[in-house]
Amino acid sequence: MPCHNESESLSxxxxxxxxxxxxxxxxxxxVRVNDGSTDDTLVRLPALHREDPTSW
Known part of the structure; x- marks a missing residue:
């Protein structure tokens, strides 16, 4: 799933x-892919994985 500037909506x-x-x-x-985001999507993706590693 491409994620471009989706930091606020990822959860x-x-x-x-x-x-x-x-x-x-x-x-x-x-599978989520940071698609060149300029917000903190790239930071949020691994953080969300750490919150629930079985879901990603």
Whole structure:
């Protein structure tokens, strides 16, 4: 999933996408890619992974 200047919405995006994926798939993986962001998206991605390493 490309993430360009999405720092403020990364957590909400994960929660919403996970809710859908958990209903339709037994196992799933979300790959997020910092797409040249100028905000702190690149800092937030590993921080979110540390909060819930099983979800990324």
């Amino acid at each position: 909400a995006l994960y929660v919403r996408a996970a809710a859908v994926m958990e209903r339709i798939a037994e196992s799933w993986e979300m």
